[in-house]
Amino acid sequence: MNGVLLTLAWSTPLLMLPLIFTRFTGTVRVVSLLPALVAAVVVPAGTEADIPWLLLGLTLQLDELGATFLLFSSLMWLFAGMYGALTMPPDARIGRFGTFFLLACAGNQLLILAADVATFYVGFALMGLAATGLIAHRRSQHARRAAGIYLAWTLVGEMALFAAIVMLADDMATLRFADLAAVTLPDTAVALLLLGFGMHATWLTMRGE
Numbered sequence: 001m002n003g004v005l006l007t008l009a010w011s012t013p014l015l016m017l018p019l020i021f022t023r024f025t026g027t028v029r030v031v032s033l034l035p036a037l038v039a040a041v042v043v044p045a046g047t048e049a050d051i052p053w054l055l056l057g058l059t060l061q062l063d064e065l066g067a068t069f070l071l072f073s074s075l076m077w078l079f080a081g082m083y084g085a086l087t088m089p090p091d092a093r094i095g096r097f098g099t100f101f102l103l104a105c106a107g108n109q110l111l112i113l114a115a116d117v118a119t120f121y122v123g124f125a126l127m128g129l130a131a132t133g134l135i136a137h138r139r140s141q142h143a144r145r146a147a148g149i150y151l152a153w154t155l156v157g158e159m160a161l162f163a164a165i166v167m168l169a170d171d172m173a174t175l176r177f178a179d180l181a182a183v184t185l186p187d188t189a190v191a192l193l194l195l196g197f198g199m200h201a202t203w204l205t206m207r208g209e
Contacts, residue, residue: 003049006060009036009070010109010123013102020102021095026085029101033078036109040071048115058122059176061115069112077105093137100133117165117175124161128154161196164189 013032020028043062051058062070081101088094107127114120132154136147167189168175 002043002047003060005035005039005043006047006049006062006113007051009039010060010106010113012036013106013109017099017102020098025094025098026081026088029081029098030078030085032102032105033074033081036070036074037078040067040074043067058110058119059115060113060119062113066112070109073108073112077108093139097134097137100130100137103127103130104134115176117168117177117180120177121158121161121165125158128158157196159196160192164192164196167192 012035016028016032019025022028039062045062045064045067047062049060051060084097084101088097104127107123107125107130110123111120111127112123114123129151132147132151135150136143165175167186168180
């Protein structure tokens, strides 16, 4: 049961995508976050879940720190979804916004629950690419320009992360975070990881100025 909750925590936004173009789009965005909130509160620390049939196999894990991140992340997306449901006009663009919103939510929850580097990368890439659609939602010149810059930075960062994962997969017997923490990583892989995460951190810093 706990493994099912972990799976639903990140997959529910994806499962609810077919409902996003209905008149209940605002409610769908809010409800999609509830399984993640429940998982953050009730799933015991140390719970794991394997999904070997999805992509190349996804491995999920929830520890105490992850539960904290999952809780606050879910609350953040929940409040954003509620705000959007109350303030955004019901026009043709709301379904498109909701699609990118749910994809970004799913990616964010997946990277928090990832127990290995490959699963983390899938969530990281999904969240990063979906966020481009959220930035460009208003379709103004400023929004398009910001989305274009963000997408360029995101792609560079994700290519660096992907190269690091390929290097680790070639050198290491495992990609699980718990195992990688106990060994010395190749300097090149560390540099690529820092570049990948640094691109996103730099972007966030720029937008905060």
